[in-house]
Amino acid sequence: MKKRFTLSIFTENIVGILNQVTIIFTRRHINIESIVVSESEMDGIHRYTLVISETDEVVRKVVLQLEKQVDIIKALYHEDKDVIYQEIALFKMPSDVLIKGGEAEKIVRKHFARIISVEEGFIILEKTGHKEETQKLFNELKPYGVLEFVRSGRIAITKPMKTLETILKN
């Protein structure tokens, strides 16, 4: 049975690693649902957070293939229950539907979305949360005319009290 897994991949910070990571998935015909790359708390180590839907067996094998890459330091995988994760979504809305008050404004308040920019003719809303939450807000705002919508990939932190340094050591 396929489940949602979050992969955390720690790599050297060099040109071409993104390609090294993604070809492992492409070759096995695995769809990457989201991917985020950032620095980690350790100097020179980059952290990839990747979400895929796969069976336990496939994800286990893929993680070993990732670790086999010379420039990949460590790869881990987790089910949703073992990570704290978050995504961010931005919404571009016509100013008038929010300025006039009414239903749209209530929806924004109910979801604790923030207004991060007011521009000539439109407003940018920000909502952080799980995909289900940002999606719900999108669905509710849609009738009022969402001009643009974008959601980031998942970022995640694992629950066990281990530092990256100890994880990388073993």
Next chain:
Amino acid sequence: MGTNVNKPSHKAGLMTGAEAVVQSLVAEGVELLFGYPGGAIMPVYDALYGAEDQLKHILTRHEQGATHMAQGYARATGKVGVCIATSGPGATNLITGIADAQIDSTPMVCITGQVMSSLLGTDAFQETDIIGISMPVTKWNVQVTKAEDIPTAIAKAFYIARSGKPGPVLVDITKNAQFDQVDFNYVPFEGMRSYKPVPVASTDQIKVAAELINNAKRPFVLFGQGIILSQAEEEFKAFIEKTGIPSAWTIMGLSALDTDHELNVGMLGMHGNYAPNKLTNECDVLIAVGMRFDDRVTGDLTKYAKQAKVVHIEIDAAEINKNVTAHAPVLGDAKDILKQLIPLVKENSHEQWLQRFKDFEQEEIDQVIREELKPSKDIMSMGEVIGQINELSNGDNVIVTDVGQHQMVACRYAEFKQSKSMITSGGLGTMGFCLPAAIGAKMGVPNKQVIAVIGDGGFQMTIQELGTILESKVAVKILLLNNEFLGMVRQWQELFFEKRYASTIMVNPDFQMIAKSYSIKTALIDDRKNLEQGVKEMLEHDGAYFLEVRVGKENNVFPMIPSGVAVSDIRLK
């Protein structure tokens, strides 16, 4: 070449990047490199021109040939093979050999020239993204754009290529980096945090393995190239002799154990021997050493050794539990693990169990082997030619094969007494591998008899390397088993496509004339009565020799496990 004791030392100080490439190779102990020049690598060739006393370059006739030569050299010597090519088409021509080396874990360093770094990404003349192209088929690759980065990149390349599970590495060097100056001082590479080449074997796991082995009634060992790569031949022999366990090989493991050793029960897989395939599904403990359960070995995985407890000794974590679940996985270096395992296992013999192998072997002899080695028909078989080599030599040849029926026949029948003496394209099955690989092997072990066993199809895929033989005077023996068919494909067409011979009939040139035009001594045997003399002359001849034997056009290789079938359903006809 092979046994040079006074290795030239490398130079140091201010030099060009191109000279630094050459001096880095010398510092790594490279004696030979195979390659082909072109625009983007010209500075390195210019540096080679003045360095003949330190490093010998072999001009090939195609870059694919250079990679296979480097592979043949590496497989015969255990050292890193090196090849070099220009950018663009030169670099892309390396890809087949690189992919072959990757899947067969052959240590190889490829150096490619690249356009000026200012031109990268502009579709400049002969620019190709060789880093992107080679990424999925290299163990590691890197692009160097500055002269000062050359020594470290090459040191790292050699370290990665030869350590752990070996593999091909590509270093792409832009032309400006070759021209610029560098203050050269070579420091061998010693390791990196992201790559642990040899996992430390768990002593607990070794104990679990020993326990399984000691309690086994019908244990069975499968061994692969891991034995050769970790130089564990002696330990392996000691292990099976102490435990008395029958042992079978993958084609990559062939020659790691004497073929006439009493515990050597033969070849696994699609065209392997009858007994080991049959009894895979009857053993109670399966001990796999340095092999990866390739589908050509396992047949239908859902019906593979399901009754057995599996011990898997393997250096690559990604291979454990990939195809076959291991009850006792032991991750690490085979030599080290076997050394620890030997004192823990009990002395034993498995006479009755071994007898089962002998019984099945007898059946195979009666139904397949006798006829193949001593045909009752006039038409010659491939097996009898290999048998003739066995009879006239002492198992001390290095046999290199191409891909197809002759490959399976050579693996099945050739006798070996020394390790590293069977060189074949196992994982990729690359036609065209044989001739250049044999050239590379011969240059690596010039004192050994190197025989290229080759089909009429595959010969023509890299036939231009006869030019390398001519130019570099390589005393390789070429044995062409000519059936005028793409034999292996024809066999499948006969068995599974109602003899519809789509594009497998070969319209061949006069191979004798071709070989002669490269000044190679030749002979053609089309009658059995001349076979022994022909093989003898080939073996005794001092230089290169081309022996063509006309064999049965529509002979088949048996036994056979049709694809998707259980190993134990192996067919004798």
